[in-house]
Amino acid sequence: MINLPGISNIERPVFLAPMEDVTDKAFRKICLEMGADLTVSEFIASEALVRNAEKSFLKMEKSFPDETLVVQIFGNNADVMADAAQMVEERGAAIIDLNFGCPVKKIVNKGVGAALLRDLPLMKEITRRVVDAVKVPVTAKTRLGWTTDDLVHHEVALMLQEVGIKALTMHGRTRSQLYSGEANWEKIAEIKQNPEFKIPLIGNGDIDSAEFALNCFENYGVDGIMIGRAAIGDPWIFKKVRAALNGEEYDEVVSIEERSRVCKEHLINTADWKNEKKAVLEMRKFYGGYFKGIPGFKPFKIKLMEANTFEEVFAVFDEVNEKLHI
Ligand SMILES: Cc1cc2nc3c(=O)[nH]c(=O)nc-3n(C[C@H](O)[C@H](O)[C@H](O)COP(=O)(O)O)c2cc1C
Missing domain, CATH: 1.10.1200.80 (Putative flavin oxidoreducatase; domain 2)
Incomplete structure (x- = not known):
């Protein structure tokens, strides 16, 4: 169980991953109807939010009035991130998620997203300031490290826990892998095996079937899972995963x-x-x-x-x- 708004009584919760230009409110609604337990907005630039950019506000509209809104923000200026987090909270976010994992060149070149994996003191400071600025729970989503020679997953997990995040999502790739190769679920599991790490861990990467999802819970010990690309075109995956988790039969084929x-x-x-x-x-x-x-x-x-x-x-x-x- 993960003690976060919207899912505190759901065993083995399944999230829709944040995806730019995909997880708008129209698509989130579909996924929620299909059984996703929680969905995350597209990432929103903190700098744009504080400039009152209209497009940013559209990204945090609810898909329906009761949606438990999770809004993801990114940036590398702790003051701006704290202000942006307050704005997001005022607009109804139940959870604020911090993006420390986006690998895209135009993002990391600005020193944001996965670039923070190379500046852990700044990642820590941003997180601390955001946690202090809002009443709602703050979570973070990141990758294993910048490169495979420089994994920081243990360090980041304990550091972000220390400054008060309420759950961590780990995508089992490094920044330099972008989306190539396979997500390393062994490394995700290592975080959970550390007795000092006590907050919930949400595993992410390559889940494309109910069988894979079940395996993540059973063999890698995560508290929740997050599904991204596989839900594009196959939002039924959430139904299939829930059925599999409940030990029920499900139809692989969608008419x-x-x-x-x-x-x-x-x-x-x-x-x-x-x-x-x-x-x-x-x-x-x-x-x-x-x-x-x-x-x-x-x-x-x-x-x-x-x-x-x-x-x-x-x-x-x-x-x-x-x-x-x-
Ligand atoms: C089109 C697209 C847009 C994405 N946008 C975001 C984003 O805004 N924020 C974020 O944290 N991750 C973003 N991601 C990464 C996903 O959330 C997820 O971590 C990644 O796709 C791995 O999960 P998957 O294998 O289930 O797709 C994006 C991925 C894709 C494919």
Whole structure:
């Protein structure tokens, strides 16, 4: 159990990972309906927040009024991070998550995200200041280290625990690995094996099936797991994982009609929030995922990519339902 808002009575909680341009409120709603226990916003630049950038506020709107909102922020100026955390708290965040893991060049070149893995005193100071600035629990998400020769997972885990975070999410890769190779779950497990580490640990990296998820809990001893890329196009993964954790049967295969239904819902959620035109454009990056591996989908994908209105998109879904089979 992890004593955090929204999941304090859920055994072996399963999180949707924060993903820029993916985990907006439209997609979070889908994942919550599919059984994700907690979802995390896209990361938000603390500097943009304190400048009152409108786009940043959109990223922390709730997907529905009762959503337990987890907002992730990043930055490397402790004053700004503390101010940003207060703004996020005022806007209803139940948990504030600190990003110390983003490996992308344009981020680390600014000294933020995973760059803090090379400046642990600053990581500590930022965390301490944010923890002191807000009443809501603060969590952090990071990687094993900058390179495999320079792992700092033990040090970071104990350091962040000391300054008061309430849970740690560890992605089992280093910064230099970016997304290549495999997540090292042995290293994630090592954190938990240290008797001095007492806060909950959420493991992250490569979970793409219910079987994998079960293995993470059973063999690596984590308190929670976080699923990212596999949920894109397969939000049903949360249902499958929960069924597996409960020892229940589940269907590996998702029907064509169900894929069309959820993809349509995703589109409508986005349009309710933005507008039809923007939603139709934004959904283009998701169609492939929802119908991944379905024989004969290609010509329909082309039609979906060319559709500009709800009517056109829905007509393609009708055709897909009629002509494709799984
Ligand atoms: C498109 C994309 C955007 C991401 N954006 C964020 C982000 O904003 N904050 C963050 O902490 N991690 C971000 N990540 C990393 C994921 O949260 C997660 O740690 C990583 O994908 C590994 O988990 P997975 O193998 O389940 O995908 C992003 C990953 C992807 C693929």
